[in-house]
Amino acid sequence: xxxxxxxxxxxxxxxxxxxxxxxxxxxxxxxxxxxxxxxxxxxxxxxxxxxxxxxxxxxxxxxxxxxxxxxxxxxxxxxxxxxxxxxxxxxxxxxxxxxxxxxxxxxxxxxxxxxxxxxxxxxxxxxxxxxxxxxxxxxxxxxxxxxxxxxxx
Amino acid sequence: xxxxxxxxxxxxxxxxxxxxxxxxxxxxxxxxxxxxxxxxxxxxxxxxxxxxxxxxxxxxxxxxxxxxxxxxxxxxxxxxxxxxxxxxxxxxxxxxxxxxxxxxxxxxxxxxxxxxxxxxxxxxxxxxxxxxxxxxxxxxxxxxxxxxxxxxxxxxxxxxxxxxxxxxxxxxxxxxxxxxxxxxxxxxxxxxxxxxxxxxxxxxxxxxxxxxxxxxxxxxxxxxxxxxxxxxxxxxxxxxxxxxxxxxxxxxxxxxxxxxxxxxxxxxxxxxxxxxxxxxxxxxxxxxxxxxxxxxxxxxxxxxxxxxxxxxxxxxxxxxxxxxxxxxxxxxxxxxxxxxxxxxxxxxxxxxxxxxxxxxxxxxxxxxxxxxxxxxxxxxxxxxxxxxxxxxxxxxxxxxxxxxxxxxxxxxxxxxxxxxxxxxxxxxxxxxxxxxxxxxxxxxxxxxxxxxxxxxxxxxxxxxxxxxxxxxxxxxxxxxxxxxxxxxxxxxxxxxxxxxxxxxxxxxxxxxxxxxxxxxxxxxxxxxxxxxxxxxxxxxxxxxxxxxxxxxxxxxxxxxxxxxxxxxxxxxxxxxxxxxxxxxxxxxxxxxxxxxxxxxxxxxxxxxxxxxxxxxxxxxxxxxxxxxxxxxxxxxxxxxxxxxxxxxxxxxxxxxxxxxxxxxxxxxxxxxxxxxxxxxxxxxxxxxxxxxxxxxxxxxxxxxxxxxxxxxxxxxxxxxxxxxxxxxxxxxxxxxxxxxxxxxxxxxxxxxxxxxxxxxxxxxxxxxxxxxxxxxxxxxxxxxxxxxxxxxx
Ligand code: FES
Ligand code: FES
Numbered sequence: 001x002x003x004x005x006x007x008x009x010x011x012x013x014x015x016x017x018x019x020x021x022x023x024x025x026x027x028x029x030x031x032x033x034x035x036x037x038x039x040x041x042x043x044x045x046x047x048x049x050x051x052x053x054x055x056x057x058x059x060x061x062x063x064x065x066x067x068x069x070x071x072x073x074x075x076x077x078x079x080x081x082x083x084x085x086x087x088x089x090x091x092x093x094x095x096x097x098x099x100x101x102x103x104x105x106x107x108x109x110x111x112x113x114x115x116x117x118x119x120x121x122x123x124x125x126x127x128x129x130x131x132x133x134x135x136x137x138x139x140x141x142x143x144x145x146x147x148x149x150x151x152x153x
Numbered sequence: 154x155x156x157x158x159x160x161x162x163x164x165x166x167x168x169x170x171x172x173x174x175x176x177x178x179x180x181x182x183x184x185x186x187x188x189x190x191x192x193x194x195x196x197x198x199x200x201x202x203x204x205x206x207x208x209x210x211x212x213x214x215x216x217x218x219x220x221x222x223x224x225x226x227x228x229x230x231x232x233x234x235x236x237x238x239x240x241x242x243x244x245x246x247x248x249x250x251x252x253x254x255x256x257x258x259x260x261x262x263x264x265x266x267x268x269x270x271x272x273x274x275x276x277x278x279x280x281x282x283x284x285x286x287x288x289x290x291x292x293x294x295x296x297x298x299x300x301x302x303x304x305x306x307x308x309x310x311x312x313x314x315x316x317x318x319x320x321x322x323x324x325x326x327x328x329x330x331x332x333x334x335x336x337x338x339x340x341x342x343x344x345x346x347x348x349x350x351x352x353x354x355x356x357x358x359x360x361x362x363x364x365x366x367x368x369x370x371x372x373x374x375x376x377x378x379x380x381x382x383x384x385x386x387x388x389x390x391x392x393x394x395x396x397x398x399x400x401x402x403x404x405x406x407x408x409x410x411x412x413x414x415x416x417x418x419x420x421x422x423x424x425x426x427x428x429x430x431x432x433x434x435x436x437x438x439x440x441x442x443x444x445x446x447x448x449x450x451x452x453x454x455x456x457x458x459x460x461x462x463x464x465x466x467x468x469x470x471x472x473x474x475x476x477x478x479x480x481x482x483x484x485x486x487x488x489x490x491x492x493x494x495x496x497x498x499x500x501x502x503x504x505x506x507x508x509x510x511x512x513x514x515x516x517x518x519x520x521x522x523x524x525x526x527x528x529x530x531x532x533x534x535x536x537x538x539x540x541x542x543x544x545x546x547x548x549x550x551x552x553x554x555x556x557x558x559x560x561x562x563x564x565x566x567x568x569x570x571x572x573x574x575x576x577x578x579x580x581x582x583x584x585x586x587x588x589x590x591x592x593x594x595x596x597x598x599x600x601x602x603x604x605x606x607x608x609x610x611x612x613x614x615x616x617x618x619x620x621x622x623x624x625x626x627x628x629x630x631x632x633x634x635x636x637x638x639x640x641x642x643x644x645x646x647x648x649x650x651x652x653x654x655x656x657x658x659x660x661x662x663x664x665x666x667x668x669x670x671x672x673x674x675x676x677x678x679x680x681x682x683x684x685x686x687x688x689x690x691x692x693x694x695x696x697x698x699x700x701x702x703x704x705x706x707x708x709x710x711x712x713x714x715x716x717x718x719x720x721x722x723x724x725x726x727x728x729x730x731x732x733x734x735x736x737x738x739x740x741x742x743x744x745x746x747x748x749x750x751x752x753x754x755x756x757x758x759x760x761x762x763x764x765x766x767x768x769x770x771x772x773x774x775x776x777x778x779x780x781x782x783x784x785x786x787x788x789x790x791x792x793x794x795x796x797x798x799x800x801x802x803x804x805x806x807x808x809x810x811x812x813x814x815x816x817x818x819x820x821x822x823x824x825x826x827x828x829x830x831x832x833x834x835x836x837x838x839x840x841x842x843x844x845x846x847x848x849x850x851x852x853x854x855x856x857x858x859x860x861x862x863x864x865x866x867x868x869x870x871x872x873x874x875x876x877x878x879x880x881x882x883x884x885x886x887x888x889x890x891x892x893x894x895x896x897x898x899x900x901x902x903x904x905x906x907x908x909x910x911x912x913x914x915x916x917x918x919x920x921x922x923x924x925x926x927x928x929x930x931x932x933x934x935x936x937x938x939x940x941x942x943x944x945x946x
Binding site for chain 1: 175177178180181182183184185186187188189190191193194196361362363364365366415416417418419420447449450650651652653654833834837840841842843844845867868869873874875876877879883
């Protein structure tokens, strides 16, 4: 089946099988590796991508469902350097192994786009679908809150 | 132990500039930008093949026959592997496993065969076509029944297994190793004690749940070279075990190369060798083609290491003044079907099962028991998290029984420098008392708090912890260091960046010695062909051990730098020092030679010739004061552990009296890091470890059915913490009583931060409700039931 998709600003036309999952197509066919395979059943959020401005779990979406849509990953938001949020994540030593980071960066970016001044509870809610086994979330939440305060200036 | 500080690394000013600062992680940008490459992200081209595994549906069965004919004919299939292809044993501390099952399967999920196909989907499809006939046997699913008289032997050939000299398998039983400690006269001490408390505590199995599943790509090329890219904590140990297990194929160590890029969390689950050996072995069947084997989340739960369960029978005697006089701790470990790694967890726990207390009379029996459940193995805390649950619960109960404050009781008995350990050696310097006091202060210990909500009650708890690295006595680390033209540095080591911040800490240590800022230092991830040896990244030992190797390399490089300056300018070496990336001289203040001017090209002399050249150095460290030779009957005589790291955990929690729901309002954790090379990263370990530990006590739990099948191998049914499931407030406290032989005084803290979490909740629940829960996890349901039971009595 034909798939026309925009990934990080670039147009792609591919022939995919009906059962192909968006996550696999992004990783194996398009070569975008920041969305990670963590559980393949929607539980962990490490495969998070932004589709038309909203985060989705790319392991739960068939590639053909993304036909005609626009996908953004961490690679896409990093071409022009780090965003303020990403910079705060780095300065705050927010991540440890970093496997969850691409998904969390996108979920937090979406949150700040819609709610520039989130509360701690808002941040927890926005990240509740992204599992991180290393950090205990605190240093991640702190950085998102700091980015929110920056946004309000 | 030796307290000689082996290396000289003091800065000129006497003040550390890099060590002790919360430097930004050198891998931060990689990870936040998406640049960080994990094994599954690497490209291997169109020749890449994919493997899938056929697994046993039975916990215990004899394999009658395997029919692979249908699978062989399936689309895309390149090769099938079974136990017949690799009749070779392997194992970390005891060789009790095969690459693929031979005649018997011993747990649900055990690998029976593998399919290599051109696509992942084809491999999975074909694996379903392999027909295995089993004769089903009755499994032994708990350690107590496996040691009962007349229990069937899960490994009848136990006595023939090769193992390390400090293991003591019990022939004709299911006890693969028995670690005994006998010190003083426990019987007499109990008879003379004013108060003795005896009880049993139970801890189930747990899963590591690193978010990155195990994945490995292996290639055996036409020149008989095996290269394995793997998500591992242990590149050199993997190379060693691959080379040993596959030696019958003609492989030697130099023919095996293990490459480990970033790894997405380990927690012990990626230590040693587990599924990787299947990938490595299968690749030898398809020369020249890379083969990828990636575990699904389900396999991640049931066919890697699991944290072992334990039944702990504990008896402690005290005098009325609160002095502990005797401890008898019997630990019955559910070690699973293969114990090649897990037996050392049992060993480590047995050596230290008194906890961080001064105890004159000790009887410890730590039994490594085969069961028909998945193999137990290393998990952050390495046996200590497990036995501390009962031990620290017990200490609270004793304090209450003799009318002593729980903190005071612990202060009185806490082990301090010079006290004798269970195996006879003496305790290293430790900030335990400071850790206790600061933790107690952080949670306002002794101040009773009442909830504003009539439906909830508030409880406080405290628990101590200690842990020593568990490793062979001669585990070692090495490092290479080289300067670049601009005065920047590349360091290669073979410890793994698991997330703990290892690369950054190594850069800080070298940077301190060489006066080079962390941003100008790259620390490379391992490739066993190029990076020098490291045993493994486990045991919370790499900051200490690999840190010493890096410190030594930096000192060697500094010496070479001074030699060049001496040759050219005549200044004596001992008048020179490094500051702000330049060589300076105490006897000539005007002298300053920037490193970038000469660390590659050397220095031109007056006659136009050059001196010096590229500055390269190496360092190594192996503890030379340890030995694992002790009397099997008493455990006395050896010096198995290098040192202990100690600390304390405290919580304030709130419990809904109707539903049993628990909220952790405040959690404080003090750990004696010796010296925090990077305080922010130590705080990261405190926060992450504490949250991981709290999850094990509050809700995580592996559930098996009556046939030994794991019922909850996914994140829906085995819940790990989300961003909502964290304490309202975490107070990390760093104590710094230097480790005399540590790099700048540092010792490890990575595992320790989860050890106190389980008992501290048990103690706080008791404090709030007056109910003592003696089995983990302390779920909402269990608390609610306990409240009902208590109101009925
Ligand atoms: S891989 Fe998609 S949610 Fe886990
Ligand atoms: S940093 Fe390791 S999973 Fe989040």
